Amino acid sequence: MKTDRLLIRSAIIFGVMIFFLSGCSISKRNIITPFVPQNVNFLIETNEYSAKIDAFMVILDLSISMTESYNSRNKYKKAVDIVSRMNQTLPDIPLIGTLRTIGNYDCALCRTTTSIYGPKPYNQRDFDFALRKIKGANGESPLDLAIEAATQDLRQVTTGRLALIIVSDFKELQKSSIKAAQEMQEILGDRLAIFNIMVGNDLEGKNLMQGIAQAGKYGFSVSAESITSPEKMADFVKMVFLERALDSDHDGVFNTHDECPNTPRGILVNDYGCPKDTDADGVYDSNDQCPTTPKGIVVDEMGCPYDRDQDGVKDYLDKCLETPLGAKVNINGCWIISPHFLNQCCPAGRPYMDEAFMIIQNNPNMCVDIQVSTNALETEQSNKELGKFWGQNIKSYLMTKGLSDDRIWVTGQSIEKAKGSPESLTPITQVIFNPASCTRDRDGDGVYDAVDRCPDTPKGLKVDAYGCPHMKKKQVSIKLDIKFDSNKSDVKSQFFHHIQKVAQFMKTYPYSKAIIEAHTDSSGDAAYNLKLSQKRADNVRKYIINNFQIPQERIIAIGYGETRPIADNKTLKGKKKNRRATAIIKAGEKK
Structure with a gap:
């Protein structure tokens, strides 16, 4: 009986030991779930595919963040399971394999990385044994240290192509991991491809994963969930480890080097x-x-x-994206009219005006801003005024053709002269038609530009129906008429009193502006006379500005040479009358 009780007691103790031992063993085995891999060996056996990778390194994240639950399972268990499924799916090809972990099961605050397999010739059974020895997850996440260590491991493989496979939640990792991946790519070069398998869905982790992926020239990133099934895991293994043999797509690039x-x-x-x-x-x-x-x-x-307005200038170069069909444009895609004629109302410019008229007439909902830019005069303001003057000539011509005043407005611009250009260089003038909304109100006075006769009214002033500051009906004006000696441009003292009256008028009416127009007789060369007339106009302008403190932007000077005579140049009396500078300055009195 005593012997029987001893046997029974021993059996109970043995059973309890078996229970606990088997319980521990089952607990560890539960990390790796049952899996039936899809056979990819036949791809090698039929010569349809060949090995693409000569060595691979798996970095497996076993840090403390991997103990979190994701889809009702600890992330580290999912990670180990995914690596196991990849191991079971790998075909029989010669490889150098390495399995490195980050984290420390026995130390929550430690930053460690450990190689638990290799680098050595890959063996599926030994690799599986290394996975099954994993106890759990703990410790910090020094992915940068693991990548640096992996770099040294893979450098031992001196030939062939290499794959780095990182399995992690990419959570709580340092940005230094990206730098480590970049340095790894620099050291190993085009031999290296980086693949990421993400366990979880942490947003910052995804951003870090993308940064690591971009450090490599080749590779891609996937989620663990997307490659769980045997079919998807087989596809993953095929994309990472295999390539089509020869030149299966007949593109001239052998599959060993063909990425597509x-x-x-x-x-x-x-x-x-x-x-x-x-x-x-x-x-x-x-x-x-x-x-x-x-x-x-x-x-x-x-x-x-794209060329949305179909003017022949692509949108990315086009500064005028709404040019109407049929309009001739410059290199900037802007509707340009006869850029080489200074006076647009001369006969040579009329065909261009007639063409513009037809385009505007065929677009009844379109208004046009005529922008005339020039550098014919000395100052920016004078050029703007001159451009506006010529623009008004163009507007007047178009109105004689039948266009209404409220569809056309005019602006003048100054073109900067090229540095170092000779004074004799022909002035540059260009005329651009800018299609615009008929409801534009540039000065914000409540009157659309299409009918605004004073489009630059200062803010705060009350305006009339035409957008101009309120004036009395009475209009006042003064005329300037100065004569010059032959071949001279200096202002004679006998006309100083006349100029003083003009200056006083302009001070009395601060909104008034003057256009000084100077002329010559027909003696001498026409080009010389044009310069001489400009000097005469400039001298009158300078005298007014310097002696009476009239702002320079209120006065422009234009020389017309011998082109606008008022008397017969065949007589001395007629020539004397033609050597002149004139101006008519008008103003209205405010209410």
């Missing part, structure tokens, strides 16, 4: 076997009708930049 092995026939490819897109606009060169489009430009399905 399924390129359709007839498509031009680059050195890596991918469809060529020289200008990186998203349209393959084979279909790209504009293969040199600058980077960043939006293109149509044919690879060409």
Whole structure:
């Protein structure tokens, strides 16, 4: 009986020991769930695929953040399970394998990385044994240290291509991990591809994962959930470890170097076997009708930049995107009219005006801002006034053709002279028609520019129906008429009193402006006379500004040479009358 009780007691103790031992064993085995891998060996056996990778390194995150639950399971268990499924799916190809962990099961505050397998010739059974020895997750997440250590491990493989596979939640990692990946890429070069498997969905982790992925020239990132099934895991293994043999897509790039092995026939490819897109606009060169489009430009399905107003100037170069159909444009895509004629009302300019009239007439809802830019005079303000003067001539001509006043307004601009250009250089003048909204109100006075006769009214002034400050009906004016000696441009003292009256008038009426127009007789060369007349006008202007403190922007000076005689140049008396400078200054008295 005593012997029987001893046997029974021993059996109970043995059973309890078996229970606890088997319980521990089951607990560890539960990290790796049952899995039936899809066979990918037949791809090698049929020579359809060949090995792409010669060595691989798995960095497995076992830090404390991996103890968190995700989809009802600890993340580290999911991570170990994914690596196990990859291990079970790998085909029989010669590889150097390494399994490195980050984290420390026995130390919550430690920053450690440990190689638990390799680097050594890969063996599926030994790799699985290393995975099953994992106890759990704890410690910090020094991914940067693991990448640095992995760099040294993979450097031992001196030939062939390399794969780094990081399995992590990418949470609570340092940005130094990206720098470590970049340095790894610099050291190992084009041999290296980086693949990321994310366990979880932490947003900051995703951003960090993308930064690490971008450090490598090749590779990609996936979620653990997306490669859980046997079919998806087989696809992952195929993309990472295998490549199509020979040149399966017949693009001229062998599969050992072809990153796009399924390129359709007839498509031009680059050195890596991918469809060529020289200008990186998203349209393959084979279909790209504009293969040199600058980077960043939006293109149509044919690879060409858009030209919405169909003026022949692409939108990214077009500064006037609403030019009407039929309008001639400059290199900036702006509607330009006869840029080489200073006086647009001369006969040579009329065909251009007539063409512009037809375009405006055919667009009844369009208003036009006539912008005349020039550098014919000395100051910026004078050029603006001169441009506006010529613009008014153009407007007047268009109105004689039938366009209403409220559809046309005028602005003048100054063109900066090129530095170092000789004084004799022909002045530059350009005329641009800018289509605009008929409800534009540039000075904010409540009167649309289309009917505003004073489009630059200072803010706060009350205006009339035409957008001008309120004036009495009475209009006042003064006339200036100065004569010059032959071949002279200086202002004679006998006319100082006349100039003083003009200056006093302009002070009395501060909104008044003067245009000094100077002329010559027909003696001498026409080009010389044009310069002489300009000097005469400039001297009168300078005298008014310097002696009576009239703001220079209120006076412009224009020389017309011998082109506008008022008397017969065949007589001395007539020539004397033609050597003149005139101005009519008008103003209205405020209420």
